[in-house]
Amino acid sequence: MSFKHLFSRALSANPDRLHFAAHSHHLWPDASYDAQVEAWEDAAQLADLKWGRIMGPVWEETQGHIARELKLPDPSTIAFSPNTHDFLVRIFSAISKRPVRVLATDGEFHSFRRQMARWVEAGEAVLVNAPADELVATAEAGGVDLIFASQVLFNSGAIIGDLERLAALAKPDGPWVVVDGYHGFMAIETDLSAVANRIFYVSGGYKYAMAGEGICFLHAPPGFAPRPVVTGWYAAFEDLALPPGAVGYAQDGGRFLGSTFDASGLYRFNAVRRTLDAEELTTGKISAHVEALQLRFVGAAAMSGFELLNPLDSGPHARFLAYRGQGAPSLHAKLEANNVITDVRGDVLRIGFGIYQDAQDVDRLVDILRSI
Known part of the structure; x- marks a missing residue:
């Protein structure tokens, strides 16, 4: 075929x-080409008003596609960013203690390894690396604030399958579990329904989602990291109960948003998903x-x-x-x-x-x- x-x-x-x-x-x-044109035409026709469309129906459609793919119970837990590194930095910033004790596999991607090495160098983090097949047991031994693991390791293709045991360790006051799903999302069937309230999950459109750059997402479990220190104005939330001058945050995944971004990736992702649905793929x-x-x-x-x-x-x-x-x-x-x-x-x-x-x-x- x-x-x-x-x-x-x-x-x-x-x-x-x-x-x-x-x-x-x-x-x-091919659908992504037409979607790129659609994004341009919306910008031409709507100008400043395009953000009402982007942050409304376009945004919500993308959240819906991702939630259905991952079996997430609530699409509003999903936030978007041009890259997953943004989310790593924001999650890390939300941990108040220093140094942050981090456990990761020994096969994580360059972006994570470089940032973590710099945090270790600066005294911001202490890192323990474990082989993929020993990660869960090492995590269960305790003593860490953040557990970071790829769902599928980028170099070897090894799969971390026991997400439920990792999720069982996660608590709002720590440790937090972050799963890098870049080589898992739309590559292997993934059901997060049982762990959605306990783990962070990051991925994006560059690979198996077929949507190109600039369309990355985070699922953020409710109650975890309510106020990231690294934040952008899109994460603002007007809470009248806050004292004057206080920094408010959205109560859903929007608390991890940054600032102005190129929205064309959302259009491309939606178009690709519609095509796959039409082809029953x-x-x-x-x-x-x-x-x-x-x-x-x-x-x-x-x-x-x-x-x-x-x-x-x-x-x-x-x-x-x-x-x-x-x-x-x-x-x-x-x-x-x-x-x-x-x-x-x-x-x-x-x-x-x-x-x-x-x-x-x-x-x-x-x-x-x-x-x-």
């Missing part, structure tokens, strides 16, 4: 390319399509000198295959020279799969690998 018709603009822009980096910069569906169906391609590749490709870090098994699987080997940078460069886009992280070559690929694309990739 092929869904290439949904990506005709992106595919025709470079027709000879094999783009096996859906886990990185996912190609954009759920995350489960897309994952099944991807898994079939992954199985075809693993069955045909001879990756001599490489170890597959995330073998295909019966459980949920990342949308990419992570191959570790000393030759990863060289192979990545050779593939790029053949107009095959993958990505490399140190000695790990990641090959990502999406719904704009079909069996013929996999076969072409296998042939190219054999030739080089």
